[in-house]
Amino acid sequence: MKHLQWFPGHMTAAMRMMEENLKAVDGVIIVLDARAPFSSVNRKLDGLFKDKKILYVLNKCDLVEISDALSAVKKFREEGKSAVCVSANEKRTVDALYGALLALFKDKLERNKEKGIFKPMRVMVAGIPNTGKSTIINALSGGKKTQTGNKAGVTRGKQWVRLKDLELLDTPGTMPPAFDDQQSALRLAYIGSMNDANIDFNDLAFELLKELLVKYPELLKARYDIEGVKEPLDAMNAVCVRRGFLLKGGDYDYERCAAAVIDDFRKGRIGKIFLD
Ligand SMILES: Nc1nc2c(ncn2[C@@H]2O[C@H](COP(=O)(O)OP(=O)(O)O)[C@@H](O)[C@H]2O)c(=O)[nH]1
Ligand SMILES: [Mg+2]
Incomplete structure (x- = not known):
């Protein structure tokens, strides 16, 4: 990303x-x-x-x-x-x-x-x-x-x-002038503290799924009914299929998929997730 x-x-x-x-x-x-x-x-x-x-x-x-x-x-x-x-x-x-x-x-x-x-x-x-x-x-x-x-x-x-x-x-929110590591920056993006307008949601959802596949595979499985998925791209594809996020012609609609995954995470619908 x-x-x-x-x-x-x-x-x-x-x-x-x-x-x-x-x-x-x-x-x-x-x-x-x-x-x-x-x-x-x-x-x-x-x-x-x-x-x-x-x-x-x-x-x-x-x-x-x-x-x-x-x-x-x-x-x-x-x-x-x-x-x-x-x-x-x-x-x-x-x-x-x-x-x-x-x-x-x-x-x-x-x-x-x-x-x-x-x-x-x-x-x-x-x-x-x-x-x-x-x-x-x-x-x-x-x-x-x-x-x-x-x-x-x-x-x-x-x-x-x-x-x-x-x-x-x-007071208005203030961001640090720099981040120690990209991981923290990503987490702030997941939780909606970064300006979404500057963020590529496909990349963000991909990174979030990558992190969740390691830490909370059971929550992902329960939320999206996906079994045996190990890689974030496979998870994106599986969510597209499960949710019917498909374009005309049958290609995966990653944009809708990414928006749904990020929204689910932010609203707590994937489950209780601690990132740090
Ligand atoms: N789930 C949950 N949402 C909260 C909580 N506190 C605030 N929010 C939501 O977080 C969002 C940002 O809240 P806001 O008070 O505007 O944040 P600020 O930018 O720090 O002033 C809003 O959608 C709130 O409804 C909380 O304790 N739990
Ligand atoms: Mg405020």
Whole structure:
């Protein structure tokens, strides 16, 4: 597959917005995708926020086995980082996230209270595109989206969402300027964090099937009713036959096949798949 492209230039404005707001925030939620929690870390953000309290949120945990989610969280914690598993659409986990945020700021909130200060902790919500940042803010705020308007030291027009003890700032997704390896870039493409417009879906589905044939052959077999397939091209062909993705004249319609496979994966229809 040709080298995946990404465009740091498009991310510059978002990075600048975050830098400008850095002074105004007490901490940061970095939202990761639980299907690829290590690939979806943007080290540039980790660097930007190095002096802030950071909570890593592995979101979309409904799309992976709970054991995979928990062992990923454990790895973050072993590095001394605060991390939690969340499914933005599951209230119980969103409540736990709120609890984890309060715990992160417990000392400061208590110190403020002793001084008679009752101002909310300000938290920026950052991460690569499509990890569920906006959904999490909506879930935390119960969809209220109480906007507190402009704040001193904050770029005009910024929308803060006020919760009881917290105030959240949504940010646009930002990609790392470079990837350690092509594997991580591919995984971000599978989960929809890359711009699909720059991606050849046939290649992407081929690479995804290659990976799944090794790691989750039983899920592929169950989803597409394909037996004894070892090679990704054979898997593409078998899916075309099973689903009737055929062109006039009987050739395989790889485009429809690829779109279906990627969509199935993204919606969790192939099963619970952990990529990292
Ligand atoms: N399955 C699942 N989908 C989610 C979850 N959180 C968000 N999404 C979906 O992921 C997509 C991107 O969410 P969005 O909040 O716009 O991401 P953002 O770009 O980080 O702000 C949307 O289609 C959401 O419905 C989750 O916990 N589980
Ligand atoms: Mg968003």
